[in-house]
Amino acid sequence: MTISRRALLAAVPVALATPRLAFAQAGAGRVVIIGGGFGGASAARFARDRFPALDITLIERSQTFTTCPYGNLVLAGRRTVESITFGYDRLAARGVRVVHQSVTAVDPAGRRVRLADGTDVPYDRLVMSPGIDLRWGAIEGYDEAASARMPHGWIPSLQPITLLARQLQEMPDGGTFVMAIPDNPFRCPPGPYERISMVAEYLKQAKPRSKLIALDAKNGFSKQPLFQDAWEELYPGIVEWRGASSDGRVMRVHPATMEVETEFGEKVKGAVVNVIPPQMAARIARDAGLANQSGWCPVKPATFESAQVEGIWVLGDATIAAPMPKSGFAASSHAKHAIACIAASLAGRAPPAATFFNTCYSHVGPDYGISIVGVYRPGPTSLVEVEGSGGISPRNATMSPQRRREHRHLEALYADGWYESITNEMFG
Numbered sequence: 320m321t322i323s324r325r326a327l328l329a330a331v332p333v334a335l336a337t338p339r340l341a342f343a344q345a346g347a348g349r350v351v352i353i354g355g356g357f358g359g360a361s362a363a364r365f366a367r368d369r370f371p372a373l374d375i376t377l378i379e380r381s382q383t384f385t386t387c388p389y390g391n392l393v394l395a396g397r398r399t400v401e402s403i404t405f406g407y408d409r410l411a412a413r414g415v416r417v418v419h420q421s422v423t424a425v426d427p428a429g430r431r432v433r434l435a436d437g438t439d440v441p442y443d444r445l446v447m448s449p450g451i452d453l454r455w456g457a458i459e460g461y462d463e464a465a466s467a468r469m470p471h472g473w474i475p476s477l478q479p480i481t482l483l484a485r486q487l488q489e490m491p492d493g494g495t496f497v498m499a500i501p502d503n504p505f506r507c508p509p510g511p512y513e514r515i516s517m518v519a520e521y522l523k524q525a526k527p528r529s530k531l532i533a534l535d536a537k538n539g540f541s542k543q544p545l546f547q548d549a550w551e552e553l554y555p556g557i558v559e560w561r562g563a564s565s566d567g568r569v570m571r572v573h574p575a576t577m578e579v580e581t582e583f584g585e586k587v588k589g590a591v592v593n594v595i596p597p598q599m600a601a602r603i604a605r606d607a608g609l610a611n612q613s614g615w616c617p618v619k620p621a622t623f624e625s626a627q628v629e630g631i632w633v634l635g636d637a638t639i640a641a642p643m644p645k646s647g648f649a650a651s652s653h654a655k656h657a658i659a660c661i662a663a664s665l666a667g668r669a670p671p672a673a674t675f676f677n678t679c680y681s682h683v684g685p686d687y688g689i690s691i692v693g694v695y696r697p698g699p700t701s702l703v704e705v706e707g708s709g710g711i712s713p714r715n716a717t718m719s720p721q722r723r724r725e726h727r728h729l730e731a732l733y734a735d736g737w738y739e740s741i742t743n744e745m746f747g
């Protein structure tokens with residue numbers, strides 16, 4: 320079996336997919352990192368391993384971190400939440416000072432952050448990777464109370480995926496699973512479509528008379544032809560996807576009747592309703608003045624230092640990093656470069672040249688994975704995708720059935736390898 324250059328790039332272990340760095344002697348300094356998720360934990364580990372002179376404090380409000388990646392596999396019954404939940408003990412054992420507190424304020428002029436218990440933590444350089452918040456009310460009627468009946472399952476620390484999984488398991492055979500999907504930008508562009516696939520996989524085996532209706536606020540989505548090929552092949556008659564021009568945009572929800580209402584007033588009722596609402600940078604980033612009117616944080620593309628507040632590096636989903644997607648892989652790539660820039664700045668050197676990597680894998684069915692790969696460099700005002708550097712898995716029609724099975728199987732294995740390697744890098 321031969322593997323394409325793109326697939327090989329997709330399979331590169333995360334630890335190797337770091338920016339090119341000059342690992343010269345770094346200056347010493349106190350680096351405080353807010354958020355122990357994909358960006359923050361990667362930054363802490365990378366800083367600890369590569370720049371021993373740095374004093375690293377990681378501030379994370381939760382005792383454990385449950386990943387969004389592989390959360391959709393919990394819906395298919397393939398994973399448990401325990402298997403995608405990690406603690407911070409090993410990061411602490413490596414010499415990262417881990418503080419489990421909520422940061423309530425950032426004082427860029429005084430170079431310190433305030434914790435919920437009133438403690439002030441001083442820093443020389445601050446890294447923030449606090450993730451996202453949901454825009455409650457952006458879909459009329461969709462607030463925190465509504466999300467208990469119509470789960471989002473999009474921020475594990477806010478709502479465990481088990482709520483949606485339980486509703487799915489309790490749904491009668493013949494019931495309809497309704498999804499509302501937001502417009503760009505949002506966390507994990509292929510995530511809703513992997514979710515459609517994993518729910519369909521479950522329905523096919525456990526509730527074959529059921530249907531899934533996905534109502535989308537956009538007309539196109541990441542890896543669309545690949546997902547749609549797979550739904551046709553694996554889940555015929557189960558998945559119906561409607562884009563914005565087919566009245567797919569959900570404007571309001573009615574939790575009491577389990578209905579969602581579209582732009583042109585159609586009410587769609589579900590036995591289970593999964594609403595993924597519009598999003599924005601997490602509150603602490605907005606409160607610190609890092610976000611612009613879009614609700615997301617502009618950064619200098621060559622360094623990931625905030626474009627609005629000096630001395631703060633912003634990573635991950637909270638940033639405006641398009642065309643890079645909001646993904647865990649991307650957050651980890653931002654993290655490594657930002658730490659290298661911080662080490663350089665503390666040593667009085669110019670920042671290293673930047674190259675950023677991303678691969679988004681999606682599980683679509685048993686032994687069936689697909690991916691999209693991108694390599695990015697800084698342009699004058701934003702990141703730019705390096706032409707011809709990445710790509711997307713080939714479509715079904717371009718391969719023989721035997722070759723297709725092998726290819727999809729390999730990509731499912733690469734996905735598992737990526738997940739194991741990135742979580743090991745963050746928490747191992």
Ligand SMILES: Cc1cc2nc3c(=O)[nH]c(=O)nc-3n(C[C@H](O)[C@H](O)[C@H](O)COP(=O)(O)OP(=O)(O)OC[C@H]3O[C@@H](n4cnc5c(N)ncnc54)[C@H](O)[C@@H]3O)c2cc1C
Binds near residue numbers: 388391422511647679
């Ligand atoms: C269903 C789904 C599937 C996904 N699948 C993939 C995938 O296959 N591959 C992939 O690359 N990406 C995937 N993603 C996207 C990925 O989860 C995010 O892009 C990634 O988590 C972003 O990292 P982050 O560091 O920006 O935020 P997070 O990982 O969310 O980390 C933010 C952390 O900051 C903490 N925090 C926030 N505010 C404070 C505060 N004030 N004080 C202290 N701590 C604070 C939070 O508790 C949290 O732990 C998926 C997402 C979803 C929803």
